[in-house]
């Protein structure tokens with residue numbers, strides 16, 4: 001799905017909700033566990049119940065690969081079941097040396113090879129440009145780069161101040177010519193450097209950034225660096241982020257947001273009515289999103 005189609009879907013469904021499909025066998029309703037492919041069955045009913053309100057689905061790959069081949073099989077079936085008008089995100093947080101990244105890209109983008117073709121994948125930027133570009137070499141596919149994440153540990157590295165004058169020693173040999181290292185004199189956080197430099201690798205039609213909803217006030221700063229990029233915003237619901245604040249600081253004239261909720265939707269009930277309750281929670285979020293889209297005159 002391209003950027004224009006994504007924006008059209010947001011306007012049509014009056015929603016920028018991404019449902020996180022993070023099925024944990026320990027939390028699945030008992031009656032679903034009796035099904036031969038319980039994970040797929042769980043997801044299928046969730047998708048049926050939430051599809052009118054969601055523009056994207058984000059299976060977190062950990063919940064599938066932890067189960068070995070049967071987990072991969074459930075993932076593949078789930079992807080095949082997601083309606084074609086929804087944007088799909090493989091939340092895999094990959095990134096490695098170039099030839100390895102190419103194969104990660106193949107795994108999530110090349111249906112002929114792996115049986116799966118997601119629209120996008122989450123990528124960790126730590127290894128730099130040659131770890132990210134192989135994903136962008138796949139035509140029409142998106143990279144969603146981790147920028148400022150929702151978790152406590154985000155302060156360990158992501159909010160470190162970059163000051164080239166203090167941190168750079170000309171005698172250091174990084175195995176790269178200095179001309180390849182992007183330097184400037186501004187102070188900026190590491191996550192800001194990620195957002196700024198990565199824009200040399202792809203445009204806002206192929207690149208998004210992850211920013212946690214728990215970091216909503218920082219969205220003001222982020223919008224100065226990436227005024228039009230779509231941002232994937234996890235961390236509302238179970239992690240306590242506020243949808244209103246996310247919109248206040250992060251909404252653009254084309255919306256520019258995909259807000260993800262996983263546990264608050266998929267485990268809204270652990271009983272026989274889990275899909276109905278998931279649908280109700282997705283609808284509640286969609287209605288809040290519709291109000292925001294109206295307030296920002298997007299619809």
Ligand SMILES: O=C(O)c1cc(=O)[nH]c(=O)n1[C@@H]1O[C@H](COP(=O)(O)O)[C@@H](O)[C@H]1O
Pocket residue numbers: 020022060091122148149150151210211212234235236237238239260261262263264
């Ligand atoms: O990349 C992500 O999706 C992600 C980034 C981040 O900063 N924080 C974060 O929670 N996530 C993912 O978003 C989902 C959040 O789930 P809930 O907290 O249950 O809504 C999980 O799949 C996380 O792995």
